[in-house]
Amino acid sequence: MYSLNQISYLLHDYLVDLGVSDIYAKYLNTLILLVLLAIALYIFDYFLRKLVISVFARFTSLSKTNFDDFLVRNKVPRNIAHIVPIIIAYNTVPYVFNGFDKAQVLVLKGLEVFGIILTLWVIRSLLNTLKDFFKTLPNLKDKPIDSYIQVFMIFLWSIGILLAISILTDIELWKFLTGLGTASAVILLIFKDTILGFVASIQVSINDMVRIGDWISFDNYGADGDVIEINLATVKVQNFDNTITTIPTYALISDSFKNWRGMTNSPGRRIKRALIVKQESIKFLAPRDIQKYKKISLITDYIIGRQETITEYNKSNNIDKSILINGRNLTNIGLFRKYADTYLKNHSAINKDMMVMVRQLAPTPQGIPLEVYAFSSDKRWENYEYIMSDIFDHLLAAITYFDLELFELPSSTNFKNTPKS
Incomplete structure (x- = not known):
């Protein structure tokens, strides 16, 4: 029986026997193995994706809840199906690039970064599923769920970017964070609106100032209609003439506006x-x-x-x-x-x-x-x-x-x- 390491050199040995120089044989061997691996992974990913999606589709047709329907709609099965090919590729690349250590390290780093991105995609799909599902619940459909999910995704993307930079630069994460502290003033300036929106979203939610479906009047922004969306950065209001007014979320706590919810809930x-x-x-x-x-x-x-x-x-x-x-x-x-x-x-x-x-x-x-x-x-x-x-x-x-x-x-x-x- 041949080991995987020996199998990776079979084509190389065959080319050498045909009279090809050793250096060219190594390059051709690596290139052909890389092409074969890419084709195999594509085919495997295609059929695995079809299998997972079909299994989920059959499960959703038998399930009474609509949560699994939202999973399929937000491509959770599709994104999960990509994980296995990435793992196979990560474990196979060392045999494909046998003898090319620098290229092997570079490709492995790229796969690790792609793995981080894929993980974030899966989490984002799950969060979007939860968002769509929560909006069908009477107690949660008027809450600013978009803001919470956006805040959480910003936090995850920040961690993902830091991990990716740490992998690509070979700098330990804690050392990178230490150096990043010196640039905190610049970061705060760049993300000023995001931070203001984050704080405003928390205050709006805790104080129950605005809900989706509320009728608000905001003279400073020319808004007079129903709130249709609340997210981290903006609040969208559909005016009574069917135009859409976009208001910065932090304006809800810095400026004065009128919420007609009290009138709507009152008997007159x-x-x-x-x-x-x-x-x-x-x-x-x-x-x-x-x-x-x-x-x-x-x-x-x-x-x-x-x-x-x-x-x-x-x-x-x-x-x-x-x-x-x-x-x-x-x-x-x-x-x-x-x-x-x-x-x-x-x-x-x-x-x-x-x-x-x-x-x-x-x-x-x-x-x-x-x-x-x-x-x-x-x-x-x-x-x-x-x-x-x-x-x-x-x-x-x-x-x-x-x-x-x-x-x-x-x-x-x-x-x-x-x-x-």
Whole structure:
């Protein structure tokens, strides 16, 4: 029986017997063996890859979980199948390059580096599989899993690069790391954005600031829409006009933005809008005015009860009502405020379990703001806008029945209709 070392020289001996010089015989022997090894490894890798993939495919068809489907989709079986040929090549190369020590060392180093890269590919495929699988779980699908995987892969690639450099330069890893410490300032400068993104990703995740699917508004970056991706460097937001805005991850902790998740999770969406009432249209109500307003059904009972209380107070205190300002009185803006409040509390689209209020704000140069503060039961944007418009359509039309006027800047038509002096 021949040993492997003897087999590697069979072709060399045959060539020498044919009259080829020893040096050329050695080169031809090595070249032919290298070609044969490459062909054999390619064929072996091809059939092994097909075998592993077919076995995985059959297993996934019988399995009830979708985890193995993600393994196949992310090419985990394909990458694993490459490991065996690399091991065979590593153990066979010394016999192929027998007598060429420098070339043998160089090729072995290349195989070791390729082995490191292949290992990183396998790990990356496994991590991508975990990422896809976690996104199918209800408790994890809105978490920034991409950021965690990117951080871990950066760490692994850093180790892989250091190991590769250590193998190629024959410098021990700890000595290489010691020398690398002197260049740490340059490294920190180069990877500044990556480090900022890494820290920001951790803070965003720990503080639960943003999740995938959240609606955020970020004025500094012109973003207003749903978060579709969170990774180490960027956060992608799909705006409501279907454009995509990319925001640096660290901007989420350095700048101010609005997350609408609280509104989405709450039982209602806030309506907060004011009508500006002209001050000169506000007045005390005379008895004839009160009789007119009693015909407004929403506040009829309120006016009757309130008027009885006011009349009793004025009589008991001998108030001179020959002048309307004396004593207690109803005002048209007060009745309208009560009307708007009652209208909201009777509106079917308003959540009665949350705050419902119509309040008067501080006077402005334009007039008196009368603000509606309530929450719609339907939080969907289109329906919310419809509800709010429906409410203010009614209030804008109703305010004239209380002899009130809204502030409006004069238009060119107003000036045209002004009589000439």
